[in-house]
Amino acid sequence: MDRLLNQRQRALLLSAFAALALLAVTVAGFLLSDAAMVTDFSRKNLAPCLAYPFGTDWMGRDMLARTLTGLSLSIRIGVLTAAVSAVVALAVGTAAATLGRRVDAVLSWCIDLVMGIPHILLVILISLAFGKGFVGVVAGVALSHWTSLARLLRGEVLQLRSAPYVLTAEKLGRTRLQVARDHLLPHLLPQFLTGLILLFPHAILHEASVTFLGFGLSSEQPAIGVILSESMSYLTTGKWWLAFFPGLMLVATVALFALLGDRLRRILDPATIHQ
């Protein structure tokens, strides 16, 4: 097939587009956060129309502004929690792989323990321990998502440490720090980065879910979870737009993040460099 761009270029283009779209939503939500709070009872319960593409709710708030503000909040929380999770995963993973068998056994047991409690339940428990609210949900999501990435990085480091070129470097008298910097890091970095980006979708989904259940952000904030749980009381009266559009935008955001992570993995993965 005669293509204009090769797969790598297309992947780059697509990830740039996804990143731009997410940035646009974040900024737009930030700017619209005041508009999202405005109540106007002269325009309440409007179905989607040209002036209000997402309709308005029972207090006459513009659902488009609320949705964008909520998404912006979700993305910012997602970035924060995913970053914390990834750093924890890196620390635990490398510690388990390098600090000897006993540390490895303890840390692996901890990973098994955290993985044994269903995710949502763990986020709920941690959120309760921190008194719910913003701090609760951030702590809950950040402290529960590191396990699988930590396990992945541990395996990777273990494998690398016994790789011939690392053993050779050690025999040649390079210090551990030099080996770590010159040989381990370049290998781990792509794994770490894609792991980090693939954590975003999970983080955002879990934040929305926990907020939806009532353990997360407080109901005054226009978070997606709050919007959707409020919409539940208006379902039977046929106000479908209260749940439909905010949820759809959430799905789009999460899908964009997942796509971004997937394409970046392809770009960073040395095995697919010539495609």
Added chain:
Amino acid sequence: MAHRLGFAGKKLLRMVLLLLGVSLAAFLLMSASPLDPLQTNVGQAALGTMSQEQIAQLEDYWGVNDPPLERYLGWLTDVLHGDLGTSLLYRVPVTQVLAERLKNSLWLMAAAWVLSGALGLLLGTVAAACRGRWPDRLIRGWCLLISSTPAFWLAILLLMVFSVWLGWLPIGLSAPIGAQASAVTLADRLRHAILPALTLSVTGLANMTLHTREKLCDVLESDYVLFARARGESTRSILWHHGLRNMALPAITLQFGSISEIFGGSVLVEQVFSYQGLGQCAVTAGLGSDLPLLLGVTVVSAALVFGGNLIADLLYGVVDPKIRARVRAYGRKGGA
């Protein structure tokens, strides 16, 4: 055989230790909570009108003043005697609440587990067999879409379409509203479980499908499949004889490992459908600071997850000929 039993015993011991760890972690997290159970359950206004003795009595009931370690040890001793404590919200033994909720949830989760596993296997096989062509693209796109969809939003959508617009299915609960427990028929229960089970299966599908596809693609690109093709075997025969066998092991791990995800999904789905199950129980207990009940739910769900992992480990020995051969060799050596 002795080897197999020893292996199972070791795994079982590890599982018990992990369960202990889970209960301790959950307990510590809950007792670290700054939320006052009196405030959440009695309310500020009611507390203001109460006398000091009444408040002290309530604090005693919710166990606010006892030191956490003492409470945990007390709880643990009771558990060893088969008593999980009394639910503070429902005022009945936790075991009773859990048994009732588990009965409702288990059907839901089992149906979703089987359905998502079987469908995932099927879709993944189809995608791998047509890799690169439109069915593959369609299935992969669909997987990306549903893995990005929050379970509760999907539940809301299905509720809107099937219950509000079309009116085919009931809008919630696990039995008709107002009916007595004895009057609820199996058909009623099934009708109430259709939508929650459907939502759960759909959300659990993506992982299995993508994984199956990935593994099968690897198998189909291998030398032995090339050889099989050269021998003139049909695609169906190759998939059946070489594909499924080689991907059975990771599929087993994945499928038994998905119990945690399914339980997590059931928390959300049951909340949306007001389905009286274990997940909804966890939310109620969490919002109402009902420590014994939430602890019970956590331990039961963790036991389900660990039990799934244990079964997967044991099935490995049954399915994988390499492990079987190793066990036999070990038995001969041990017997000689």
